[in-house]
Amino acid sequence: MKKAENIIVGISIGDLNGIGSEVVLKTFEDSRMLELCTPVIFANVKVISFIKKTLELSAALHGIDNLEQLVLGKINVLNVWRESIDLNFGTNDDIVGKYAIKSFVAATKALKDNQVDVLVTAPINKYNIQSEEFKFPGHTDYLNKELEGNALMLMIHNNLRIGLLTDHIPVNDVAKNLNEKLIVQKIETIKSTLTKDFGINKPKIAVLALNPHAGDNGVIGKEDDEILKPVIKKLFDKGNLVFGPFAADGFFGNSQHEKYDAILATYHDQGLIPFKTLSFGNGVNYTAGLNKIRTSPDHGTAYEIAGKGIADFNSFKEAVYTAIDIYNSRNQFEEISKNPLKTKEKQL
Structure with missing residues (x-):
């Protein structure tokens, strides 16, 4: 070395x-x-x-x-x-x-x-x-x-790590870009980087919902029930410690983020606003997956x-x-x- x-x-x-x-x-x-x-x-x-x-x-x-x-x-x-x-x-x-x-x-x-x-x-x-x-x-x-590799934007501050499912795209394009292949790829990238780059053997990953209140059973959008939940369940059933989708507002407000090794936000500002608030100007942007x-x-x-x-x-x-x-x-x-x-x- x-x-x-x-x-x-x-x-x-x-x-x-x-x-x-x-x-x-x-x-x-x-x-x-x-x-x-x-x-x-x-x-x-x-x-x-x-x-x-x-x-x-x-x-x-x-x-x-x-x-x-x-x-x-x-x-x-x-x-x-x-x-x-x-x-x-x-x-x-x-x-x-x-x-x-x-x-x-x-x-x-x-x-x-x-x-x-x-x-x-x-x-x-x-x-x-x-x-x-x-x-x-x-x-x-x-x-x-x-x-x-497959690049993933991962924001880091001490034990807080927030990755982005979609990054620099308009908000009105986020929903149409969500699909099983993308979600699996990003979660696998986070899991791999937590293991190789941060020495965490069995990482716990939380996924944030796209819609307010995780869609409220389809009342406020169906993407969480129809796209995110089935993929998360499939990955969990294969032995991955992946949980969610969680409503983003309560997730950070109740300090749930402290229970996980990484969080996957569905779009840029959903992840970056809480990150920059919590990192106090000491945050780092890491390009994981390369x-x-x-x-x-x-x-x-x-x-x-x-x-x-x-x-x-x-x-x-x-x-x-x-x-x-x-x-x-x-x-x-x-x-x-x-x-x-x-x-x-x-x-x-």
Whole structure:
């Protein structure tokens, strides 16, 4: 297993007019972070130095032109581009959006090629990243295409884990997207990630209902009775600890979420509103179900405070911690899977 500082954390810089660079630099100003891992920021060292100077930050940067030049224990900045960029903090700029994607695509390739161990992505603007070359709603959809597996958005804060059955689609499309194949796939992904990435052998999973009061026996919609319940029962009968569908309002109001290892919400805001309320700005977005590890903070570009030096970096720092923890947990799981008898002997 790798020593801590040898874990290479690839960082895509996100929207340079937002708070991404600030939270990245603030995270690694603390030298203790460099004992946990070695960061590589995919950007341009002159641009990052300019932002550092503007925000009066103290992080020492090490510019490199290829990953063979990486230095352990330093904040490495890989020059993905050479040209200068005009930045205007707090503004939506299509040109800046193109550089956000250059950074992200380069960092993803490094992750695929095992040149970095994990990927942590700073926030992008979903509007200014669109182009003929990049036609994805965001990070997750691109990663699902590039990496093996079935991506699932899993929000994490301590023991609270909320996955999304559907994510970035309009609310009026949610019901028509619910089907047995999708539900089974997402629940299997959550079960697998809880086992491999979080070390939970027999995970308990709760599923939230689509309709208020879980449909009230069909009075307020039939999807819960006709789609969700039969699939949950089928999975439970096969030995999976899957329960629901639960009415979402009472579920969190009565602290039922504390009884489960993960919760599957049927749509974006149903999961994200309680999550962000309960995580107090320290939440992490983890893309579960892929053969590589990617995390991100649970916030956006925050244009309204960009360039002011007041951004809270805790969510990004937690994203780094989470990526490292999952990396170690996954390696331990693979080691145990390969040598179950040897591991048992060690325990004895």
